[in-house]
Amino acid sequence: MIEAYLERASTYAGDIDNLFSVIFWIVVLWGGLAEIILFYFCFRFRKKEGVKGQYISGEEKHQKKWIAIPHYLVLVFDVFLIAGAISVWYNIKQRLPEPDLTVGVVAQQWAWTFIHPGADGVLHTEDDIKTIDKLHLIENTTYHFELESKDVLHSFSVPVFRLKQDIIPGRKITGWFKPIKKGEWDIQCTEICGIGHGLMPARVHITSAYDHQQWIVQNTPGSSGQAYASASN
Amino acid sequence: MFQRMIFSYFSFRSAAAACAISLTLLGSSLSAQDLDNGKKMYQICTACHGAEGHGNQVLNAPQIAGLDAVYLETQLRNWKEGIRGAHPDDTAGLQMRPMSMTLKDEETIKDVAAYVATLEAKIPEATLEGGDATKGQAAYAVCLACHGPDAGGNAALKSPSLRHQNDWYMLAQLKKFKSGIRGSNPKDVGGMQMRPMSMTLVDEQAMKDVIAHIRSLAEK
Ligand SMILES: [Cu+2]
Numbered sequence: 001m002i003e004a005y006l007e008r009a010s011t012y013a014g015d016i017d018n019l020f021s022v023i024f025w026i027v028v029l030w031g032g033l034a035e036i037i038l039f040y041f042c043f044r045f046r047k048k049e050g051v052k053g054q055y056i057s058g059e060e061k062h063q064k065k066w067i068a069i070p071h072y073l074v075l076v077f078d079v080f081l082i083a084g085a086i087s088v089w090y091n092i093k094q095r096l097p098e099p100d101l102t103v104g105v106v107a108q109q110w111a112w113t114f115i116h117p118g119a120d121g122v123l124h125t126e127d128d129i130k131t132i133d134k135l136h137l138i139e140n141t142t143y144h145f146e147l148e149s150k151d152v153l154h155s156f157s158v159p160v161f162r163l164k165q166d167i168i169p170g171r172k173i174t175g176w177f178k179p180i181k182k183g184e185w186d187i188q189c190t191e192i193c194g195i196g197h198g199l200m201p202a203r204v205h206i207t208s209a210y211d212h213q214q215w216i217v218q219n220t221p222g223s224s225g226q227a228y229a230s231a232s233n
Numbered sequence: 234m235f236q237r238m239i240f241s242y243f244s245f246r247s248a249a250a251a252c253a254i255s256l257t258l259l260g261s262s263l264s265a266q267d268l269d270n271g272k273k274m275y276q277i278c279t280a281c282h283g284a285e286g287h288g289n290q291v292l293n294a295p296q297i298a299g300l301d302a303v304y305l306e307t308q309l310r311n312w313k314e315g316i317r318g319a320h321p322d323d324t325a326g327l328q329m330r331p332m333s334m335t336l337k338d339e340e341t342i343k344d345v346a347a348y349v350a351t352l353e354a355k356i357p358e359a360t361l362e363g364g365d366a367t368k369g370q371a372a373y374a375v376c377l378a379c380h381g382p383d384a385g386g387n388a389a390l391k392s393p394s395l396r397h398q399n400d401w402y403m404l405a406q407l408k409k410f411k412s413g414i415r416g417s418n419p420k421d422v423g424g425m426q427m428r429p430m431s432m433t434l435v436d437e438q439a440m441k442d443v444i445a446h447i448r449s450l451a452e453k
Contacts, residue, residue, distance in 0.1 A: 111327040130321040132330075150324060195280050199331030 110196030271348025299354025364445030
């Protein structure tokens with residue numbers, strides 16, 4: 001359903017979509033049923049000659065069952081929802097699979113700095129490549145990301161990954177994703193962070209390992225007299 | 234024969250240049266900027282630079298009134314293209330960056346710049362302490378060629394006026410030039426000129442001294 005509007009570019013995007021669909025259809029089912037019954041009763045107990053309207057307080061057994069039975073059924077459905085939600089939450093937010101690479105993400109009013117490991121594949125070394133508002137990733141690679149903020153609360157959202165994680169100043173928050181599709185997509189800040197909040201969009205570029213290698217060669221600091229990979233790359 | 238070719242080449246070049254110059258002059262006199270549009274687009278800028286363009290130190294936003302239109306345009310264009318304020322360590326520059334993106338095209342940039350250039354500048358309050366204007370005077374000998382004997386700038390050299398710059402802002406910029414946070418992008422023509430000049434100021438004290446001198450010029 002959702003993938004018709006927004007592509008899935010991470011391994012867990014499908015899980016989120018499925019959970020979303022389950023919630024959606026359960027809500028459609030109960031919402032639809034409630035409406036159907038409401039309209040049916042409106043019709044069935046419409047105004048009739050000689051019949052006086054009566055006040056129902058809903059305390060008698062045969063009346064209460066109209067509330068009690070759906071109530072228990074909703075709870076049964078909740079069990080499915082909670083089970084589904086916990087497993088997805090565990091997979092995405094609690095579990096940290098071994099990473100192939102790690103990237104740093106620093107949010108500030110109103111820009112993203114992405115820190116990529118250079119040719120050595122290790123973050124926080126001399127050859128790290130820093131970019132503004134552009135994240136470069138390799139397809140089919142498990143990444144850890146380390147989120148940090150220079151100032152206020154921000155939130156790191158990559159819609160095609162179905163990923164959203166708040167960023168809290170003073171903390172380093174680690175999470176993971178594995179891109180599975182080549183292309184270029186949006187990164188957004190999803191926590192109001194000041195006047196420029198709506199103006200801090202960034203892009204994620206997902207390429208093959210070979211293309212990424214080329215990018216590293218071109219952007220490694222010092223290699224071509226470059227102090228940093230500027231935003232115009 | 235060869236000489237003639239060179240000669241005709243040069244005369245062609247200079248004729249073309251003369252044409253280009255007269256066209257630009259004509260163009261600039263014809264296309265007066267739309268100040269109303271500039272004022273409208275300036276609305277968002279007031280949040281940080283204030284309605285009069287006097288700046289707000291709390292937001293790191295300097296006074297921009299008192300700068301000439303050409304310099305303003307250049308800076309806005311540079312920001313928009315990631316030439317200024319796109320360095321990961323340029324925290325204040327990165328705050329200005331998205332704001333430049335609200336100016337959708339070249340015409341809008343020119344309109345805003347023209348409008349800002351009409352704003353009345355004031356001599357900003359001193360916020361730095363410990364600068365020695367007399368020592369700064371010697372250091373300013375280097376700056377003089379471009380920023381002028383009265384610090385009023387030199388449009389032909391694309392050097393901005395420093396007369397109405399906040400002292401804290403100038404200190405921040407000098408540090409950024411020196412460390413390469415500003416003016417190290419190969420496309421930053423003006424910044425690349427200014428950067429080596431910042432190297433003549435050995436430390437923060439030297440920067441404060443020269444700023445104290447610039448302020449004394451402005452107050453004269
Ligand atoms: Cu934000």
